[in-house]
Amino acid sequence: MIWNPKIEQMGRDEMTALQTARLRETVARQYRNVPFYKERFDAIGLAPEDIRSLDDLKLIPVTTKEDLRNNYPDKLFAVPRREIVRIHASTGTTGKPTPVGYTRADLDMWSECMARLISMAGVTADDTAQISFGYGLFTGALGLHYGLEKVGCSVIPISAGNTERQIMMMQDLGSTVLISTPSYALYIADTMERLGIGKDTIRLRVGLFGGEGSTEEMRAAIEDKLGILATENYGLSEVLGPGVSGECACKNGMHICEDNFIVEIVDPETMLPVPDGEWGEVVITPIHREGMSLLRYRTRDISRIMPGECPCGRTSRRMQKLRGRTDDMLIIRGVNVYPSQIEGVLIGMDGIGPHYELVVHNHRTxxxxxxxxxxxxxxxxxxxxxxxxMQKRIRANLxxxxxxxxxxxxxxxxxxxxxEGKARRVTFVNDED
Amino acid sequence: MFIKQLSVFLENKKGRLASLASVMARNGIDLYALSIADTTNFGILRALTNDTDKAARILREEGFMVNTTEVIAAEVDDRPGGLAKVLDVLDAGGIGVEYLYSFVRNPSDSALILFRVSDTEAAFKALTEAGVRLIGLDELSKK
Incomplete structure:
Protein backbone atom coordinates (compact mmCIF):
# COMPACT_ATOMS: atom_id res chain seq x y z
CA MET A 1 0.00 0.00 0.00
CA ILE A 2 1.16 3.52 -0.78
CA TRP A 3 0.67 5.56 2.40
CA ASN A 4 0.69 9.00 0.81
CA PRO A 5 0.08 8.68 -2.95
CA LYS A 6 -0.06 12.44 -3.42
CA ILE A 7 3.56 12.81 -2.33
CA GLU A 8 4.98 9.41 -3.15
CA GLN A 9 3.67 9.48 -6.71
CA MET A 10 4.11 13.17 -7.33
CA GLY A 11 5.37 14.19 -10.76
CA ARG A 12 8.98 15.36 -10.97
CA ASP A 13 8.22 18.98 -11.80
CA GLU A 14 5.77 19.30 -8.99
CA MET A 15 8.22 17.70 -6.55
CA THR A 16 10.98 20.04 -7.68
CA ALA A 17 8.71 23.02 -7.10
CA LEU A 18 7.77 21.77 -3.63
CA GLN A 19 11.41 21.12 -2.71
CA THR A 20 12.49 24.51 -4.00
CA ALA A 21 9.84 26.35 -2.01
CA ARG A 22 10.71 24.45 1.18
CA LEU A 23 14.44 24.89 0.66
CA ARG A 24 14.06 28.65 0.31
CA GLU A 25 11.97 28.82 3.46
CA THR A 26 14.47 26.68 5.33
CA VAL A 27 17.46 28.76 4.26
CA ALA A 28 15.70 31.99 5.23
CA ARG A 29 14.70 30.60 8.60
CA GLN A 30 18.14 29.20 9.37
CA TYR A 31 19.76 32.50 8.49
CA ARG A 32 17.33 34.35 10.71
CA ASN A 33 17.28 32.02 13.70
CA VAL A 34 20.65 30.29 13.90
CA PRO A 35 23.69 32.59 14.41
CA PHE A 36 26.02 29.86 13.15
CA TYR A 37 24.42 29.94 9.68
CA LYS A 38 24.15 33.71 9.55
CA GLU A 39 27.87 34.02 10.27
CA ARG A 40 28.70 31.36 7.75
CA PHE A 41 26.64 33.00 5.00
CA ASP A 42 27.94 36.46 5.81
CA ALA A 43 31.53 35.25 5.80
CA ILE A 44 31.32 34.19 2.16
CA GLY A 45 28.98 36.96 1.08
CA LEU A 46 26.08 34.62 0.44
CA ALA A 47 22.56 35.92 1.03
CA PRO A 48 19.59 33.63 1.72
CA GLU A 49 17.90 35.12 -1.37
CA ASP A 50 20.76 33.81 -3.52
CA ILE A 51 19.36 30.32 -3.10
CA ARG A 52 16.61 30.33 -5.70
CA SER A 53 16.67 26.83 -7.10
CA LEU A 54 17.78 23.34 -6.13
CA ASP A 55 20.82 23.91 -8.28
CA ASP A 56 21.88 26.78 -6.01
CA LEU A 57 22.10 24.43 -3.05
CA LYS A 58 25.72 23.69 -3.88
CA LEU A 59 26.62 27.31 -3.08
CA ILE A 60 26.04 26.61 0.59
CA PRO A 61 29.03 25.20 2.50
CA VAL A 62 28.43 21.77 4.02
CA THR A 63 27.68 21.29 7.70
CA THR A 64 29.86 18.71 9.44
CA LYS A 65 29.81 16.69 12.62
CA GLU A 66 32.48 19.04 13.90
CA ASP A 67 30.12 21.98 13.42
CA LEU A 68 27.60 20.16 15.62
CA ARG A 69 30.28 19.59 18.21
CA ASN A 70 31.35 23.22 18.16
CA ASN A 71 27.76 24.26 18.74
CA TYR A 72 27.22 21.89 21.63
CA PRO A 73 24.76 21.43 23.17
CA ASP A 74 21.92 23.30 21.47
CA LYS A 75 23.23 26.33 19.61
CA LEU A 76 21.89 24.93 16.34
CA PHE A 77 18.35 24.65 17.65
CA ALA A 78 16.23 27.00 15.55
CA VAL A 79 13.39 27.58 18.00
CA PRO A 80 13.15 28.56 21.69
CA ARG A 81 13.38 25.61 24.09
CA ARG A 82 9.71 25.84 25.03
CA GLU A 83 8.79 24.76 21.52
CA ILE A 84 11.04 21.70 21.70
CA VAL A 85 9.12 18.62 22.82
CA ARG A 86 11.80 15.95 22.41
CA ILE A 87 15.59 15.78 22.50
CA HIS A 88 17.52 12.84 21.07
CA ALA A 89 21.28 12.61 20.71
CA SER A 90 23.75 10.82 18.54
CA THR A 91 27.14 9.53 19.49
CA GLY A 92 29.95 12.00 19.05
CA THR A 93 33.61 11.70 18.32
CA THR A 94 34.72 13.16 21.61
CA GLY A 95 32.56 11.22 23.99
CA LYS A 96 29.95 13.95 24.14
CA PRO A 97 26.78 13.15 22.24
CA THR A 98 25.33 15.69 19.82
CA PRO A 99 21.77 16.63 20.84
CA VAL A 100 18.97 17.06 18.32
CA GLY A 101 15.73 18.91 19.13
CA TYR A 102 12.24 18.21 17.78
CA THR A 103 9.10 20.33 17.85
CA ARG A 104 5.66 18.77 17.83
CA ALA A 105 5.44 19.35 14.08
CA ASP A 106 8.82 17.61 13.66
CA LEU A 107 7.51 14.54 15.46
CA ASP A 108 4.44 14.54 13.18
CA MET A 109 6.64 14.82 10.11
CA TRP A 110 8.84 12.00 11.44
CA SER A 111 5.86 9.70 12.02
CA GLU A 112 4.62 10.53 8.53
CA CYS A 113 7.95 9.54 6.95
CA MET A 114 8.06 6.37 9.00
CA ALA A 115 4.47 5.47 8.13
CA ARG A 116 5.41 5.68 4.45
CA LEU A 117 8.46 3.43 4.87
CA ILE A 118 6.55 0.98 7.03
CA SER A 119 3.70 0.75 4.52
CA MET A 120 6.19 0.43 1.68
CA ALA A 121 7.56 -2.74 3.31
CA GLY A 122 4.02 -4.14 3.23
CA VAL A 123 3.19 -3.63 6.89
CA THR A 124 -0.42 -2.72 7.81
CA ALA A 125 -2.68 -2.19 10.81
CA ASP A 126 -3.13 -5.96 10.96
CA ASP A 127 0.49 -6.48 11.95
CA THR A 128 2.09 -6.88 15.35
CA ALA A 129 5.51 -5.24 15.45
CA GLN A 130 8.27 -6.05 17.88
CA ILE A 131 10.78 -3.21 18.30
CA SER A 132 14.10 -4.76 19.24
CA PHE A 133 16.13 -1.56 18.94
CA GLY A 134 17.41 -0.17 22.21
CA TYR A 135 15.14 2.65 23.44
CA GLY A 136 16.78 5.80 24.71
CA LEU A 137 18.63 8.71 23.17
CA PHE A 138 19.12 6.63 20.03
CA THR A 139 16.47 7.63 17.46
CA GLY A 140 15.85 4.17 15.98
CA ALA A 141 13.39 2.76 18.48
CA LEU A 142 11.15 5.79 19.02
CA GLY A 143 11.20 6.75 15.35
CA LEU A 144 9.83 3.38 14.29
CA HIS A 145 7.56 3.26 17.35
CA TYR A 146 5.59 6.37 16.43
CA GLY A 147 5.42 5.41 12.76
CA LEU A 148 4.12 1.92 13.52
CA GLU A 149 1.47 3.34 15.83
CA LYS A 150 0.44 5.80 13.15
CA VAL A 151 -0.03 2.93 10.71
CA GLY A 152 -2.06 1.18 13.38
CA CYS A 153 0.16 -1.79 14.16
CA SER A 154 0.20 -3.40 17.58
CA VAL A 155 3.57 -2.26 18.88
CA ILE A 156 5.66 -4.28 21.36
CA PRO A 157 8.38 -1.96 22.70
CA ILE A 158 10.55 -4.82 23.93
CA SER A 159 13.87 -2.99 23.30
CA ALA A 160 17.16 -4.78 22.62
CA GLY A 161 18.66 -7.70 24.51
CA ASN A 162 17.44 -10.78 26.36
CA THR A 163 17.13 -12.76 23.14
CA GLU A 164 15.35 -15.77 24.59
CA ARG A 165 12.60 -13.53 25.90
CA GLN A 166 12.41 -11.86 22.48
CA ILE A 167 11.76 -15.25 20.92
CA MET A 168 9.18 -16.15 23.55
CA MET A 169 7.25 -12.91 22.94
CA MET A 170 7.46 -13.51 19.21
CA GLN A 171 5.91 -16.93 19.68
CA ASP A 172 3.32 -16.01 22.32
CA LEU A 173 2.14 -12.67 20.88
CA GLY A 174 2.54 -13.76 17.28
CA SER A 175 4.73 -10.84 16.20
CA THR A 176 4.68 -10.47 12.43
CA VAL A 177 7.17 -7.59 12.08
CA LEU A 178 10.67 -7.32 13.50
CA ILE A 179 12.43 -3.96 13.93
CA SER A 180 16.16 -4.25 14.72
CA THR A 181 19.66 -3.98 13.37
CA PRO A 182 20.37 -6.64 10.73
CA SER A 183 23.05 -8.18 12.92
CA TYR A 184 20.66 -8.55 15.84
CA ALA A 185 18.07 -10.17 13.55
CA LEU A 186 20.66 -12.72 12.52
CA TYR A 187 21.62 -13.22 16.14
CA ILE A 188 17.99 -13.93 17.02
CA ALA A 189 17.82 -16.44 14.15
CA ASP A 190 20.96 -18.19 15.34
CA THR A 191 19.70 -18.30 18.90
CA MET A 192 16.49 -19.95 17.68
CA GLU A 193 18.57 -22.52 15.84
CA ARG A 194 20.67 -23.21 18.91
CA LEU A 195 17.56 -23.66 21.05
CA GLY A 196 15.98 -25.92 18.45
CA ILE A 197 13.11 -23.49 17.80
CA GLY A 198 11.88 -23.82 14.20
CA LYS A 199 10.83 -20.80 12.16
CA ASP A 200 7.40 -22.44 11.77
CA THR A 201 6.73 -21.68 15.47
CA ILE A 202 6.86 -17.91 14.85
CA ARG A 203 4.74 -15.72 12.60
CA LEU A 204 7.28 -13.10 11.55
CA ARG A 205 6.85 -12.11 7.93
CA VAL A 206 8.62 -8.76 7.49
CA GLY A 207 11.72 -7.15 8.96
CA LEU A 208 12.57 -3.43 8.87
CA PHE A 209 16.25 -3.15 9.52
CA GLY A 210 18.52 -0.17 10.04
CA GLY A 211 21.07 1.43 12.31
CA GLU A 212 23.96 -0.17 10.46
CA GLY A 213 24.76 -1.39 6.98
CA SER A 214 24.61 -4.98 5.85
CA THR A 215 25.53 -7.05 2.84
CA GLU A 216 23.15 -8.79 0.44
CA GLU A 217 24.52 -12.12 1.75
CA MET A 218 23.50 -11.16 5.25
CA ARG A 219 20.05 -10.16 4.05
CA ALA A 220 19.65 -13.51 2.29
CA ALA A 221 20.67 -15.37 5.45
CA ILE A 222 18.15 -13.42 7.58
CA GLU A 223 15.36 -14.00 5.08
CA ASP A 224 16.09 -17.69 4.89
CA LYS A 225 16.49 -18.36 8.60
CA LEU A 226 13.50 -16.31 9.78
CA GLY A 227 11.33 -16.88 6.72
CA ILE A 228 10.74 -13.15 6.20
CA LEU A 229 11.04 -10.31 3.72
CA ALA A 230 13.97 -8.20 4.97
CA THR A 231 13.92 -4.51 4.08
CA GLU A 232 16.36 -1.80 5.01
CA ASN A 233 15.79 1.83 5.88
CA TYR A 234 18.09 4.78 6.32
CA GLY A 235 18.42 7.91 8.34
CA LEU A 236 20.59 9.53 10.95
CA SER A 237 19.72 11.38 14.06
CA GLU A 238 21.52 14.58 13.03
CA VAL A 239 18.88 15.17 10.35
CA LEU A 240 15.94 13.35 11.99
CA GLY A 241 16.58 9.67 12.65
CA PRO A 242 15.29 6.78 10.53
CA GLY A 243 12.84 8.03 7.93
CA VAL A 244 15.06 9.64 5.31
CA SER A 245 14.63 6.69 2.97
CA GLY A 246 13.65 3.04 2.91
CA GLU A 247 13.11 0.03 0.70
CA CYS A 248 9.76 -1.09 -0.63
CA ALA A 249 9.02 -4.78 -1.09
CA CYS A 250 10.91 -4.67 -4.43
CA LYS A 251 14.18 -4.22 -2.45
CA ASN A 252 15.36 -2.08 -5.25
CA GLY A 253 16.94 0.92 -3.55
CA MET A 254 15.64 3.11 -0.73
CA HIS A 255 12.87 5.56 -1.66
CA ILE A 256 13.71 9.01 -0.37
CA CYS A 257 11.05 11.09 1.42
CA GLU A 258 11.85 13.92 -0.96
CA ASP A 259 9.27 16.38 0.27
CA ASN A 260 11.19 16.46 3.56
CA PHE A 261 14.80 15.83 2.56
CA ILE A 262 17.01 16.84 -0.31
CA VAL A 263 19.57 14.11 -0.77
CA GLU A 264 22.64 15.02 -2.79
CA ILE A 265 25.40 12.64 -3.82
CA VAL A 266 28.65 14.59 -3.93
CA ASP A 267 32.31 14.14 -4.65
CA PRO A 268 33.85 13.95 -1.14
CA GLU A 269 36.80 16.09 -2.27
CA THR A 270 34.95 18.97 -3.90
CA MET A 271 31.55 18.67 -2.22
CA LEU A 272 29.99 19.19 -5.64
CA PRO A 273 27.16 16.95 -6.81
CA VAL A 274 28.00 14.02 -9.09
CA PRO A 275 25.62 12.88 -11.85
CA ASP A 276 22.84 10.46 -10.92
CA GLY A 277 24.06 6.87 -10.89
CA GLU A 278 27.57 7.73 -9.72
CA TRP A 279 28.82 6.81 -6.28
CA GLY A 280 29.65 9.55 -3.83
CA GLU A 281 29.04 10.88 -0.35
CA VAL A 282 25.48 11.40 0.85
CA VAL A 283 24.74 15.01 1.84
CA ILE A 284 21.32 15.69 3.32
CA THR A 285 19.34 18.89 3.77
CA PRO A 286 16.16 18.53 5.80
CA ILE A 287 13.70 21.03 4.28
CA HIS A 288 10.72 20.57 6.54
CA ARG A 289 12.17 20.69 10.03
CA GLU A 290 11.53 23.26 12.75
CA GLY A 291 13.47 22.35 15.90
CA MET A 292 16.81 21.87 14.26
CA SER A 293 17.63 21.91 10.61
CA LEU A 294 21.01 21.55 9.00
CA LEU A 295 22.03 22.85 5.61
CA ARG A 296 23.87 20.23 3.57
CA TYR A 297 24.85 17.84 6.33
CA ARG A 298 27.81 15.60 5.45
CA THR A 299 26.82 12.09 6.43
CA ARG A 300 30.10 10.43 5.40
CA ASP A 301 27.99 7.57 4.05
CA ILE A 302 28.63 6.40 0.50
CA SER A 303 25.74 5.66 -1.85
CA ARG A 304 24.39 6.58 -5.27
CA ILE A 305 21.08 7.54 -6.83
CA MET A 306 19.63 4.52 -8.59
CA PRO A 307 18.61 4.97 -12.19
CA GLY A 308 15.23 3.99 -13.60
CA GLU A 309 11.80 3.68 -12.09
CA CYS A 310 10.69 1.31 -9.37
CA PRO A 311 7.96 -1.18 -10.32
CA CYS A 312 6.14 -0.33 -7.07
CA GLY A 313 4.66 2.79 -8.69
CA ARG A 314 6.34 5.38 -6.47
CA THR A 315 8.04 8.19 -8.34
CA SER A 316 10.50 9.09 -5.58
CA ARG A 317 14.20 8.87 -6.26
CA ARG A 318 16.01 5.99 -4.64
CA MET A 319 19.42 5.63 -3.00
CA GLN A 320 21.27 2.36 -3.13
CA LYS A 321 22.23 0.41 -0.03
CA LEU A 322 25.24 2.11 1.56
CA ARG A 323 28.62 0.98 0.35
CA GLY A 324 30.80 2.27 3.18
CA ARG A 325 31.98 5.53 4.66
CA THR A 326 34.39 8.30 3.81
CA ASP A 327 35.72 8.54 7.36
CA ASP A 328 37.00 6.01 9.83
CA MET A 329 33.83 5.56 11.85
CA LEU A 330 33.25 1.97 12.92
CA ILE A 331 29.93 0.48 13.82
CA ILE A 332 30.33 -2.02 16.63
CA ARG A 333 27.14 -3.86 17.53
CA GLY A 334 25.08 -0.94 16.26
CA VAL A 335 27.08 1.69 18.15
CA ASN A 336 29.09 4.31 16.26
CA VAL A 337 32.72 4.27 17.31
CA TYR A 338 35.45 6.62 16.14
CA PRO A 339 39.09 5.60 16.56
CA SER A 340 39.77 9.14 17.81
CA GLN A 341 37.51 8.49 20.81
CA ILE A 342 39.57 5.45 21.70
CA GLU A 343 42.78 7.36 21.21
CA GLY A 344 41.54 10.07 23.54
CA VAL A 345 40.97 7.53 26.31
CA LEU A 346 44.26 5.70 25.84
CA ILE A 347 46.41 8.81 25.70
CA GLY A 348 45.05 9.95 29.03
CA MET A 349 46.11 6.75 30.81
CA ASP A 350 49.34 5.98 32.67
CA GLY A 351 51.30 2.81 32.15
CA ILE A 352 50.61 2.32 28.46
CA GLY A 353 52.23 3.69 25.35
CA PRO A 354 50.68 6.04 22.78
CA HIS A 355 50.46 3.44 20.04
CA TYR A 356 47.41 1.31 19.57
CA GLU A 357 45.75 -0.93 17.07
CA LEU A 358 42.07 -1.72 16.66
CA VAL A 359 40.90 -5.06 15.37
CA VAL A 360 37.27 -5.44 14.38
CA HIS A 361 36.30 -9.09 14.50
CA ASN A 362 33.41 -9.78 12.20
CA HIS A 363 31.68 -12.88 13.41
CA ARG A 364 28.88 -14.02 11.20
CA THR A 365 26.24 -12.40 13.38
CA MET A 390 45.21 -2.33 34.05
CA GLN A 391 43.34 -4.30 31.39
CA LYS A 392 40.17 -3.83 33.43
CA ARG A 393 40.81 -0.13 33.89
CA ILE A 394 41.25 0.45 30.16
CA ARG A 395 38.08 -1.50 29.46
CA ALA A 396 36.09 0.49 32.00
CA ASN A 397 37.38 3.85 30.71
CA LEU A 398 36.55 2.90 27.13
CA GLU A 420 54.79 7.90 9.43
CA GLY A 421 52.06 10.03 7.96
CA LYS A 422 48.55 8.70 7.89
CA ALA A 423 48.12 5.87 10.36
CA ARG A 424 46.10 2.83 9.51
CA ARG A 425 45.28 1.45 12.87
CA VAL A 426 42.17 -0.53 12.10
CA THR A 427 42.13 -4.05 10.74
CA PHE A 428 39.15 -6.24 10.02
CA VAL A 429 39.18 -9.94 10.71
CA ASN A 430 36.50 -12.37 9.68
CA ASP A 431 36.15 -14.95 12.41
CA GLU A 432 34.45 -18.30 12.15
CA ASP A 433 31.46 -18.31 14.45
CA MET B 1 71.05 -13.42 50.59
CA PHE B 2 68.49 -12.09 48.16
CA ILE B 3 68.55 -13.18 44.56
CA LYS B 4 67.73 -10.89 41.69
CA GLN B 5 65.03 -12.35 39.52
CA LEU B 6 64.20 -11.46 35.95
CA SER B 7 60.57 -10.82 34.93
CA VAL B 8 59.75 -10.57 31.23
CA PHE B 9 56.42 -9.69 29.60
CA LEU B 10 55.55 -12.27 26.97
CA GLU B 11 52.72 -11.96 24.52
CA ASN B 12 51.03 -15.29 23.82
CA LYS B 13 52.28 -15.46 20.31
CA LYS B 14 54.00 -18.26 18.53
CA GLY B 15 57.77 -18.05 18.68
CA ARG B 16 58.13 -15.40 21.39
CA LEU B 17 59.52 -17.74 24.01
CA ALA B 18 61.86 -19.30 21.47
CA SER B 19 63.20 -15.90 20.48
CA LEU B 20 63.76 -14.98 24.12
CA ALA B 21 65.62 -18.23 24.70
CA SER B 22 67.84 -17.66 21.71
CA VAL B 23 68.71 -14.11 22.81
CA MET B 24 69.76 -15.56 26.17
CA ALA B 25 71.78 -18.32 24.51
CA ARG B 26 73.56 -15.96 22.11
CA ASN B 27 74.70 -13.85 25.03
CA GLY B 28 75.84 -16.70 27.23
CA ILE B 29 73.14 -16.27 29.84
CA ASP B 30 72.66 -19.40 31.89
CA LEU B 31 69.13 -20.09 33.12
CA TYR B 32 68.98 -21.68 36.56
CA ALA B 33 65.27 -21.63 37.10
CA LEU B 34 62.25 -20.68 35.04
CA SER B 35 58.57 -20.18 35.58
CA ILE B 36 55.82 -18.86 33.30
CA ALA B 37 52.35 -17.80 34.31
CA ASP B 38 49.91 -16.82 31.61
CA THR B 39 46.41 -15.67 30.78
CA THR B 40 44.84 -16.14 27.39
CA ASN B 41 46.68 -13.19 25.97
CA PHE B 42 49.91 -12.55 27.81
CA GLY B 43 52.28 -14.16 30.25
CA ILE B 44 55.08 -13.23 32.61
CA LEU B 45 58.25 -15.25 32.48
CA ARG B 46 60.31 -15.30 35.66
CA ALA B 47 63.85 -16.61 35.68
CA LEU B 48 67.01 -16.86 37.72
CA THR B 49 70.15 -16.49 35.67
CA ASN B 50 73.89 -16.27 36.20
CA ASP B 51 73.81 -12.54 35.35
CA THR B 52 70.41 -10.99 35.69
CA ASP B 53 71.51 -7.37 35.13
CA LYS B 54 73.15 -8.31 31.86
CA ALA B 55 70.16 -10.41 30.82
CA ALA B 56 67.82 -7.51 31.58
CA ARG B 57 69.93 -5.07 29.59
CA ILE B 58 70.18 -7.33 26.57
CA LEU B 59 66.50 -8.19 26.56
CA ARG B 60 65.57 -4.51 26.78
CA GLU B 61 67.77 -3.82 23.80
CA GLU B 62 65.92 -6.55 21.96
CA GLY B 63 62.65 -4.80 22.73
CA PHE B 64 61.39 -6.95 25.58
CA MET B 65 59.66 -5.42 28.58
CA VAL B 66 61.74 -6.43 31.57
CA ASN B 67 61.84 -5.86 35.28
CA THR B 68 64.00 -7.25 38.07
CA THR B 69 62.89 -8.06 41.59
CA GLU B 70 64.39 -9.67 44.64
CA VAL B 71 63.36 -13.11 45.68
CA ILE B 72 64.46 -15.55 48.38
CA ALA B 73 65.64 -19.07 47.62
CA ALA B 74 65.06 -21.48 50.51
CA GLU B 75 66.18 -25.03 50.74
CA VAL B 76 63.41 -27.37 51.83
CA ASP B 77 63.54 -31.04 52.69
CA ASP B 78 62.46 -33.05 49.70
CA ARG B 79 59.79 -35.00 51.59
CA PRO B 80 56.15 -34.49 52.67
CA GLY B 81 55.91 -31.51 55.00
CA GLY B 82 59.07 -29.82 53.70
CA LEU B 83 57.27 -26.92 52.05
CA ALA B 84 54.63 -26.70 54.79
CA LYS B 85 57.30 -26.03 57.39
CA VAL B 86 58.68 -23.04 55.49
CA LEU B 87 55.24 -21.65 54.75
CA ASP B 88 54.29 -21.92 58.42
CA VAL B 89 57.26 -19.77 59.36
CA LEU B 90 56.24 -17.07 56.86
CA ASP B 91 52.64 -17.28 57.97
CA ALA B 92 53.54 -16.92 61.61
CA GLY B 93 55.58 -13.82 60.74
CA GLY B 94 52.62 -12.29 58.90
CA ILE B 95 54.50 -12.39 55.61
CA GLY B 96 52.44 -12.86 52.44
CA VAL B 97 53.65 -15.02 49.58
CA GLU B 98 52.93 -13.39 46.22
CA TYR B 99 54.12 -16.38 44.23
CA LEU B 100 56.63 -19.19 44.42
CA TYR B 101 58.14 -21.81 42.20
CA SER B 102 60.47 -24.68 42.84
CA PHE B 103 63.46 -26.23 41.19
CA VAL B 104 66.13 -28.87 41.84
CA ARG B 105 69.80 -28.39 41.06
CA ASN B 106 70.94 -31.98 41.25
CA PRO B 107 68.75 -35.00 41.77
CA SER B 108 70.61 -35.76 44.99
CA ASP B 109 70.00 -32.34 46.50
CA SER B 110 67.10 -31.08 48.50
CA ALA B 111 64.47 -28.98 46.69
CA LEU B 112 64.81 -25.24 46.31
CA ILE B 113 61.80 -22.94 46.51
CA LEU B 114 61.86 -19.41 45.22
CA PHE B 115 59.63 -17.01 47.10
CA ARG B 116 58.45 -13.60 46.18
CA VAL B 117 57.05 -12.22 49.41
CA SER B 118 55.44 -9.06 50.68
CA ASP B 119 58.40 -8.18 52.91
CA THR B 120 61.71 -9.65 51.84
CA GLU B 121 63.69 -8.40 54.87
CA ALA B 122 61.21 -9.82 57.35
CA ALA B 123 61.06 -13.12 55.51
CA PHE B 124 64.83 -13.35 55.52
CA LYS B 125 64.94 -12.77 59.24
CA ALA B 126 62.10 -15.15 60.10
CA LEU B 127 63.40 -17.98 57.94
CA THR B 128 66.98 -17.64 59.18
CA GLU B 129 65.80 -17.67 62.78
CA ALA B 130 63.74 -20.77 62.12
CA GLY B 131 66.84 -22.51 60.81
CA VAL B 132 65.79 -22.65 57.16
CA ARG B 133 68.82 -22.58 54.90
CA LEU B 134 68.74 -19.77 52.34
CA ILE B 135 70.74 -20.04 49.17
CA GLY B 136 72.62 -17.22 47.45
CA LEU B 137 73.43 -16.76 43.81
CA ASP B 138 77.07 -17.87 44.31
CA GLU B 139 75.89 -21.22 45.53
CA LEU B 140 73.44 -21.61 42.65
CA SER B 141 76.16 -21.12 40.11
CA LYS B 142 78.18 -24.07 41.49
CA LYS B 143 77.21 -27.11 39.54
Missing part, protein backbone atom coordinates in the same frame (compact mmCIF):
# COMPACT_ATOMS: atom_id res chain seq x y z
CA UNK A 366 27.85 -9.84 15.67
CA UNK A 367 31.08 -7.93 15.52
CA UNK A 368 33.41 -7.07 18.35
CA UNK A 369 36.25 -4.67 18.97
CA UNK A 370 39.71 -5.61 20.17
CA UNK A 371 42.02 -2.85 21.35
CA UNK A 372 45.74 -3.64 21.40
CA UNK A 373 48.01 -1.54 23.57
CA UNK A 374 51.59 -1.72 24.77
CA UNK A 375 52.19 -1.60 28.52
CA UNK A 376 55.20 0.56 29.38
CA UNK A 377 55.44 0.46 33.15
CA UNK A 378 57.98 -2.26 33.94
CA UNK A 379 57.17 -2.30 37.63
CA UNK A 380 53.83 -3.85 36.77
CA UNK A 381 55.65 -7.09 36.04
CA UNK A 382 56.15 -7.54 39.77
CA UNK A 383 52.60 -8.67 40.13
CA UNK A 384 50.44 -10.40 37.62
CA UNK A 385 47.38 -8.80 39.16
CA UNK A 386 48.56 -5.32 38.23
CA UNK A 387 48.53 -6.12 34.53
CA UNK A 388 45.06 -7.63 34.80
CA UNK A 389 43.99 -4.59 36.79
CA UNK A 399 33.11 1.77 28.21
CA UNK A 400 32.39 5.16 29.74
CA UNK A 401 33.10 6.89 26.46
CA UNK A 402 32.04 4.34 23.84
CA UNK A 403 29.19 2.62 25.61
CA UNK A 404 30.43 -0.77 24.48
CA UNK A 405 32.82 -3.34 25.93
CA UNK A 406 36.04 -3.82 24.05
CA UNK A 407 38.49 -6.68 24.47
CA UNK A 408 41.77 -5.27 25.70
CA UNK A 409 44.88 -7.04 24.59
CA UNK A 410 48.26 -6.17 26.10
CA UNK A 411 51.01 -6.69 23.57
CA UNK A 412 54.78 -6.47 23.79
CA UNK A 413 56.42 -3.08 23.68
CA UNK A 414 57.41 -2.00 20.16
CA UNK A 415 55.32 -4.73 18.60
CA UNK A 416 52.59 -2.43 17.25
CA UNK A 417 53.11 -0.84 13.88
CA UNK A 418 54.53 2.68 13.91
CA UNK A 419 53.29 5.03 11.26
Missing amino acids: LNSLEVRVEPTDETMLVDYGRLIE RTVLNIDADIKLVEPHSLKRF
